[in-house]
Amino acid sequence: MPKDGEIKSGIGASSKRREDVRFLTGNGNYTDDINIRGQAYVFFLRSDIAHGTLNSVDTSAAAAMPGVVQIFTGADFEAVGGIPCGWLVTDKHGEPMQEPKHPVLAHGKVRHVGEPIAAVVADSLEQARDAAEAIEVDSSELPAVINMKDAFKEGATKVHDDLTSNLCYDWGFVEENKGAVDEAFKNAHHVTTLELVNNRLVANPMEPRVAIGDYARSDEQHTLYTTSQNPHVIRLLMGAFVLGIPEHKLRVISPDVGGGFGTKIFHYQEEAFCTFAAKACNRPVKWTSSRSEAFMSDAHGRDHVTTIQLALDKDNNFTALRTDTLANMGAYLSTFASSVPTWLHGTLMAGNYKTPLIYVNVKAMFTNTVPVDAYRGAGRPEATYQIERVIDMAARELGADPVALRRQNYVTEFPYATPVAVEYDTGDYHATMDKLEEIGDFTGFEARRKESEAKGKWRGLGINNYIEACGIAPSNLVGQLGARAGLYDAATVRVNATGSISVMVGAHSHGQGHETAFPQVVADMIGIDESQIDIVHGDTSKIPFGMGTYGSRSLAVCGSAMVRATEKIIAKAKKIAAHLLEASDTDIELKDGMFSVAGTDKSVAWGDVTLAAYVPHNYPLEEIEPGLEETAFYDPSNFTYPAGAYACEVEVDPDTGKVTIERFSAADDFGNVINPMIVSGQVHGGIAQGVGQALLEGCSYDEESGQLLTGSYMDYAMPRADDLPFYSVDHSCQTPCTHNPLGVKGCGEAGAIGSPPSVVNAVIDALHSGGKEVAHIDMPLTPDRVWNAINNA
């Protein structure tokens, strides 16, 4: 394998991110940068109570205020469809999940702090806000259901009166295995049990959400500009299910997007509202979320409470695993909410291990909180955290070495069919662990521990493995599992007459560096310079119908479509070259942008062939069409399975409970790597978010009132640069994916999935090294929590 930096262009080169030129010089074009002549502004009046009956919403005084164009309430949307959920989960009895209506504006009831009650459209934002204050809302507050255990209790207040209870579904996976799993536990030599919380997070992309609706009466054309990771998904969901707009009359544009992390996948009320209101008011309508609104309206992430049990035999082999999880859905089902704790979580419960029997139970609960949905990793971090914490705990209980216990139970033969429905195609878990031991300098740890001790600090080393599933597919399988969408992607390669190329992709780049990495692939295949290729994305009127970017799918799925389309281009170009060279196309070779006839010195350049395609004077018109443009749709036959091993070293200050991360090492297997620098950057960012979850971030509600306690950065702790160490990351262990043409696996979420368990394992190790027998602390491991754990040990 070549070292980073050795390859200068094409696949494997650390080409600099070309998009950063505009991002770093203030020349990005974000949704909020777009202003349309005559636009009006909307301000949403949001609920300040968690649960209540809306007796009346009187807008008469507000409507007479200066600048007001129109005021909308829930009644205006009665005829409009609710915000749909994109995944139907079937419960363990074969019944469909309970699916409440999710109105654009609250009607009859409010169900979480921040739910929009009314929307004021006015000439200026300040006027809209002034008028919103004049709206008289008469509501009767109801008890709020916040804690999932309370929500589950018999007789609990119901979030939705028309549902039988607060239970969305009770999912068993694999239900048929339950008996065998229970039996294995009865026969176990040792059982480790752990109850843990996967803390609720707020995604906090740097750019808050924005939506602008525009409508042209002349041709009945709607345009929505929105901060989305997947413009076609929004067009489909909003057009077809919410507003009933034919797709050819609806264009969705997602220009530069300043980070998504999952929370910009979903279709939100504000998008539907602006699209609807633009037509109703016959004016463009713009909404820009404030940070405070973002905290109470962007879908949150995680929020699971789990009991996990691991059974081992007398030789420390894992014999069975079972889990019980309560998963918070919030007040309504966000777009992919139902799939996260089920198919994106249960299917990963084998981890990197050959545990033969696994049973996963998930009860999804409605509560009076902001909806919860996918956030970087989505389900897989929850799975990884449970598995890797319970293994660490088992190792401690058994006095086993945590690395050896893991190694002993690794899956080593591939393909490997897990007992939780998925089949891993490739992997080499020993290789990544070997690499981790090297870059993490495990042998030097004891010396470092002593150095810390001499300073009055306790040092701990925590490790974990992870496996994730990216590029979720194939569409027919996920359809059987309840997905209400396909999960292919698409690319159109348009070669211009002079040989430069525009590639229209269904994936959306919002920080991932597609504009740099995707051209590297095409450049490599044809043998021309990367600068000759541009990526076009984020506009449904320009790109083929693709499913967007999430779940680390872009390169594995959309990149594969791009490869297929480029292959078609090359095949056609070879025919044109064969004509120009008066040879058979089977004898034509393409290398470094030159077509040549094998075994001769006859050749023609890429640019001559592309020119011939568009100026077809000397051209086999009777055999092939002019032009050089091809589209491919790609539907993967399986997920990809990136995996790796992470290590974290912490120092704990026993007097204050403060945790400092001293070292962090990550050895990942992403299969083939297109741009190593971008991959490292993705891992760095992912680890920052994982460390954020482990040590700092925790979204918290008052359990009585349902008020959001962490509604701003004064109380919600984001990781900052000085909370993080310099990382050692490595992705030289590569077992290429066997079923996509690039052999790539996806790297976008790994850091966030792989890092929380090693941080927590390290803190627990540090406390033990200080003589404190602490079994577990729930994330985030704030100084207060760590100090309390030390004190109570």
Add this chain to the structure above:
Amino acid sequence: MYNFEFEKPSSIADAVAALGGDEAQALGGGQTLIPTLKQRLASPTTLVSLSNIPEMQGICTGDDGALCIGGSTTHGAVASGAGAYLGLAALAGHIGDPAVRNRGTIGGSLANNDPSACYPAAALASGATLVTNTREIAADDYFLGMFETALEEGEIVTEVRFPIPEVSHYEKFVQPASRFALVGVMVAKFADGVRVAITGASEEGVFRWAEAEAALSANFSSDALDGLTLDADNMIGDLHGSKEYRAHLCGVIAKRAVAKAA
């Protein structure tokens, strides 16, 4: 933000006159007030900026040797210009981030008296004098509780006079989200005794820890604080730390402040 009139006087007298108007409010660096206005939690009719008043700017040494800091002096200016009182300069240099330090002012911070703010600990531990447009107020009489001070309506802090201790240190244990003080302890050793002021911890705002002062006046070393504890009852208990935790931290952080005092 609601609409308001904006005045930018160039003398204390003009500022005071402007503040006499109905619902007028002083604007220092705006680092607390502007976010409050943006959230529409305050609605002054007039904002009177204090940032253009030369009499309220800068740092000098008074006849009695005290360090005199104009009420509109920014945290950044104190961080770089209060070399005569290193403990204070270091405190100012760790308030917020550079943007906050370039705008926020000492007068604004002391007028606001946030229970987690840093300057109140310095003023109280130094036995500072707050000079206003009408009078001088000893720090011991100035802080009246969370967000409460002895200032009257329309009264502005024009200068703060800090006696310079022999050695001092402000140790701040940050609240992880805001990075204000979860507990901040200022220790100042003068010829006639030691003063210890604690911010961030108490429901009554910044306070002096009398037992610690007595112990340290007798023996200025962190060991002198061994065994001293504070009652958790009056402590702030919230998401970021329980009452007990804060009470405990006061002792730990005070010891560290003493150990680092220079």
